[in-house]
Amino acid sequence: MAGYTRQDTANNIANGNVIDADDFDAEYNAIEAGFNASTGHAHDGTAGEGAPITKVGPAQDLVVSGTSVTPKTTNTLDLGTAATQYKNAFFDGTVDTDALTVSANATVGGNLDVTGVITATGGVTGDITGNITGNVTGTVSDVSNHDTDDISEGSTNQYFTTARARSSVSATGSLSYNSGTGVISFTQGDTDTVAEGTTNLYYTDARAEAAISVTDAGGDGSLTYSAGAITYTGPSATETRAHFSGGTGVSITDGVVAIGQAVGTTSNVTFNNTVVNGNLTVNGTTTTVNTETLNLADNQIVLNSNETGTPTQNGGIEIERGTAANKTLVWNEADDKWTVGSETFVAGTFEGVLSGTLATPRTIALSGDVSGSASFDGGSNVTISATVADDSHNHVISNIDGLQTEIDTKAELAGSGSQAFSASTLNATTVDLGEWTVTQSGTDLKFAYNGINRMKLDSSGNLTVEGNITAYGSA
Numbered sequence: 001m002a003g004y005t006r007q008d009t010a011n012n013i014a015n016g017n018v019i020d021a022d023d024f025d026a027e028y029n030a031i032e033a034g035f036n037a038s039t040g041h042a043h044d045g046t047a048g049e050g051a052p053i054t055k056v057g058p059a060q061d062l063v064v065s066g067t068s069v070t071p072k073t074t075n076t077l078d079l080g081t082a083a084t085q086y087k088n089a090f091f092d093g094t095v096d097t098d099a100l101t102v103s104a105n106a107t108v109g110g111n112l113d114v115t116g117v118i119t120a121t122g123g124v125t126g127d128i129t130g131n132i133t134g135n136v137t138g139t140v141s142d143v144s145n146h147d148t149d150d151i152s153e154g155s156t157n158q159y160f161t162t163a164r165a166r167s168s169v170s171a172t173g174s175l176s177y178n179s180g181t182g183v184i185s186f187t188q189g190d191t192d193t194v195a196e197g198t199t200n201l202y203y204t205d206a207r208a209e210a211a212i213s214v215t216d217a218g219g220d221g222s223l224t225y226s227a228g229a230i231t232y233t234g235p236s237a238t239e240t241r242a243h244f245s246g247g248t249g250v251s252i253t254d255g256v257v258a259i260g261q262a263v264g265t266t267s268n269v270t271f272n273n274t275v276v277n278g279n280l281t282v283n284g285t286t287t288t289v290n291t292e293t294l295n296l297a298d299n300q301i302v303l304n305s306n307e308t309g310t311p312t313q314n315g316g317i318e319i320e321r322g323t324a325a326n327k328t329l330v331w332n333e334a335d336d337k338w339t340v341g342s343e344t345f346v347a348g349t350f351e352g353v354l355s356g357t358l359a360t361p362r363t364i365a366l367s368g369d370v371s372g373s374a375s376f377d378g379g380s381n382v383t384i385s386a387t388v389a390d391d392s393h394n395h396v397i398s399n400i401d402g403l404q405t406e407i408d409t410k411a412e413l414a415g416s417g418s419q420a421f422s423a424s425t426l427n428a429t430t431v432d433l434g435e436w437t438v439t440q441s442g443t444d445l446k447f448a449y450n451g452i453n454r455m456k457l458d459s460s461g462n463l464t465v466e467g468n469i470t471a472y473g474s475a
Contacts, residue, residue: 004030004031004033004034005030006027006030007023007026007027007029007030008023008026008027013027055072057072059072060072061073061076061077062077162182165182166179166180166181166182167179169182169184171184174186174187175187205228208228209227209228212225212228213225214230220234220235220236220239220240221233221234221235221239237255241254241255303315303316311333312333313333314330314331314332314333314334315330315331316328316329316330316331317329317330318330327340327341327343328340328341362375363375435449435450436448436449437451443458443459444456444457444458444459445457445458453466454466454467
């Protein structure tokens with residue numbers, strides 16, 4: 001801060017001198033600057049600022065030093081008033097006062113040392129830990145930190161002592177008491193010397209037996225009681241058998257269960273429908289199944305299953321035909337072949353190599369313009385050498401015993417010239433030319449490429465074309 005500095009250094013403002021207004025104006029500006037609120041005179045004791053202001057008040061009542069703020073005389077100044085109060089006060093040392101009045105709550109973070117008497121007209125609530133020394137008047141709800149050694153005994157509620165307890169006990173009648181040891185003794189020896197009451201009576205056998213009774217609620221057997229003994233008689237055989245009855249196919253007579261036939265291990269037993277969920281083993285030599293239809297879930301039947309060495313027995317199936325001769329399909333071990341005797345097999349198709357000859361030889365014959373024949377008995381391949389008499393006619397190969405001979409649509413004959421294949425008539429509904437086919441459908445003739453019709457010619461001479469028509473020459 002800037003203090004006041006004399007501006008008239010030439011001493012123009014003096015008696016006998018001409019004083020200009022500028023001289024006064026400069027001094028007044030300097031005085032104003034010295035008292036400026038922020039930059040004026042500091043009174044901090046530095047040069048040009050003046051000595052510090054340590055006394056304040058109309059009679060210099062408040063004295064401020066470097067270590068304390070004190071009144072001019074003791075017990076003359078108040079810090080605030082009841083109407084104009086300070087907000088908060090903070091002290092880091094000791095506050096020493098003659099009297100302390102707290103209008104609201106007070107919080108003491110450390111110990112509260114009271115050398116005088118604490119008077120709480122409204123009572124003291126909450127927990128107090130530690131010791132309270134001195135006199136406490138009023139009601140104290142918790143003296144857990146004291147024991148009876150700390151509290152004087154009153155005239156009515158006296159403390160317990162063993163002597164006092166023993167002296168307050170006495171015994172009469174059959175009981176004796178030693179006040180020195182506190183032991184009470186019963187002088188009578190057993191219940192014979194104690195009179196019986198009206199409710200708790202002594203035990204006797206007669207009383208015990210009379211207090212027990214038994215009720216037989218019925219059913220099988222019986223229950224009785226006499227002279228302290230409870231007797232149970234079990235059910236009779238008749239009563240027991242009455243609880244059992246026979247079911248379907250089962251009868252019970254005098255306790256014997258029967259099912260209508262003997263079922264011993266050596267008995268012949270007959271049942272109707274039987275379902276066996278496990279394995280069934282039959283050790284007999286003959287098994288007879290009298291059924292119209294036999295359904296087996298197995299995909300293979302093994303015959304002669306007990307054979308373990310070189311096979312010597314034939315095996316197969318035999319058909320019982322009543323009054324007619326039985327028929328068999330047998331594996332013959334001597335021939336090492338299947339045999340059906342002289343019987344006939346009928347099949348739609350037979351696959352395999354055929355050896356031997358057919359029972360009835362067949363002859364393949366060619367007719368028409370192609371001549372030739374061969375005998376076929378099934379024992380070897382057949383080759384037919386055909387002679388074409390006239391190539392200008394149709395050629396027909398007849399069916400042979402139901403075997404349809406297929407003729408290649410691209411047939412040709414070996415040779416050339418007069419032996420070349422040519423025909424004035426071709427009997428066919430479709431001519432396959434590869435990707436193109438020509439097919440007669442009703443009265444129409446259709447031309448297709450890769451299965452798609454491209455052109456159609458009907459019997460009236462009308463021509464239908466799927467695509468464009470390009471013509472050359474004159475009409």
